[in-house]
Amino acid sequence: MKITDITHKTVTVPLLFPFKTALRTVKQIENVLVTVATDDGHCGYGGAAPTAVITGDTLASIRGGIEHIRDNIIGMDIASAEDLFQKLNRCLIGNMSAKAAVDMAIYDLLAKAQAVPLYRFLGGTVKSLETDITISLDTPEKMAADSLEKVARGFTYLKIKVGNNPELDIQRLQAIHGEVGDQVKIRIDANQGWTPKEAVLVGNALADRGINIELLEQPVAARDFSGLRFVREQLSVPVVADESVFSPQDALDLVQMGAADGFNIKLMKCGGIYNAIKIAAIADAAGIPCMVGSMMESHLSVGAAAHFAASRSIVTRFDLDAPLFCSANPAVGGIFYQGSKVCFTDTPGLGVESLHN
Template sequence: MKIQQIDIFAIHLPLIEPFIISYATYDTMPSIILKVTTDTGIVGYGEAVPDEHVTGETWESTYEVLKNHLAPVVIGESPMAFEKLHDKMNKIVKDVPAAKAAIDIACFDIAGKALGVPVYQLLGGRYHEKFPITHVLSIGTPEAMAEEAAKRVEMGYRSFKMKVGTEVTRDVARIKAVRERVGEDIAIRVDVNQGWGNAATTLQGLRVMKDLNIDWLEQPVNSEDIDGMVEIKSKSDVTLMIDEGLCGVREMREIIAKRAADKVNIKLMKCGGIYPAMKLAVMAEMAGIECQVGSMVESSVGSAAGFHVAFSKKIMTSVELTGPLKFSKDVGNLHYDVPFICLNEQPGLGVDVDEAVIQELCQFSAVVTA
């Protein structure tokens, strides 16, 4: 079985409401959907959701690098030779993890379909039966965030990921408002998205929010500041998660060596797909560091890929793949039983892709063949 053709679709996924984080506001989510066809007729789908602030890739550059560099180099290769595929992609262009993730995910979808098994069976089998879904609160006024949290509690959610990262005093007011509204039994995770900049500012914030009982604090400092994470961890008893500071093996080695975090947020778009994500998970497991599979707000395609990784590993203790719940229209049908996610038993990613929706949302496209 060989890769015969790759169709590339640059789309905009429509959000129900704007997604606001410390460094950007999204009215739609730019995504690249791949359709990979083999010479046996099996079709697999992949997705790239780049972020110039995190992966160093733009939507436009990802489309171009896939069309002109990565897709041509994997044409004619076996979609099941994951190590070889990544080696070829890494030799042709450095980094660009979201672009590589699109090809990686599509190939795992093909492999699962060819063997008649879900992707998680290719990764060691299913360990978790279900995961609770955490609702993500975009940055807003304290009152608005508290009101949305209260509504979500009524829907059954038991945990929130609060986006903050503007100014510490205002962020603490947001966290206090949500905590007072939802009570002490609801889990609150705080994601700063690098917005507090450095360890000193972060420690100031932690001192004034010490009684708010947060589950963990995620990426408060600049992504390159591993030593800042070490300082925060040494001076605080709040669980510390690293996100933007972890892309691949190089960063994971430094995090482990310096004990820079209690928990790491592995994202397929940051590391290059399912195959590299499993390598990072094994490294973290050996070091005794808990893992989460996080989201770049992918469609059902990319989100399902992340869930297969999460469901297959014991060290994965949380997931935040809620992209499909935020879209007014999606290209696939990943099913959520809010506030839980339970994967199906279908081969591959287990997602039915609607090509009519892809065409409707498509801004431009390309076909790469032998």
């Protein structure tokens, strides 16, 4: 199975409603979809999401990165997987989203060659995962109403976007807790929106008000590892690193510093499944549970993240709701949703049959 070509196309998918965080507001997603073709007529599929404020990757850089990767791995044999992934990762610096798209397409092909779903190829057995649902940044009243609506739809984990205004964030969480109480697990994601002291202030205020929080995700700036450790040492709530974890080296540094209680692994940050497996192994050795999440991505690339998540026991939390915001699926087949459940088919690889024209 030698690689004969790598092509890409850009798709735009309007969102059903705006997605707001402390870093940006999104009304539609633009994803770059990749097809890796082999000499035996098979195709593997992948996708990349430009998230400049987090990964630094744009549509133009992703397209250019994919073309550069193509020029470096064309003609290589899928069966020589280790050499292939090493070449993919070493042929350019950064551009992790482009690497992720090609990486997942190769894993799709590897699983297809064995005629098994990707999660089983990677060692997993679970056929579905339970995702949280994100509550976008808004007024306390709107966020509380949105939370109540999601609970009524059967979601038991809410991921609440906060950041940039600690006092207002406390009001938001009070309003949400007032509506849903303790019947669901509440996760807070500040997207780097606080200083370390602000994060501690909010954490203590919530504890004083009896608002139980399952975890606090990325409260401080991405590279402020010492600030992340300060928050972890001051609060009893588990602190999860997201934007702070791009690479296996980041994971190792955070473990050595004692700066996080968990990692949120995203393929767009780390460059795909090959590196995600390494991050999960470091976390497993350190006894640090992981979450798997995504950027604002379509079913295709979120599906790859889900297959990876289902293959690792150290991954205990799932933030795979992005396709639920999308008005359409640009791929035929793949993962599907039943309420809060992310479900896999028995179709080999990612389960994607083709891309829509």
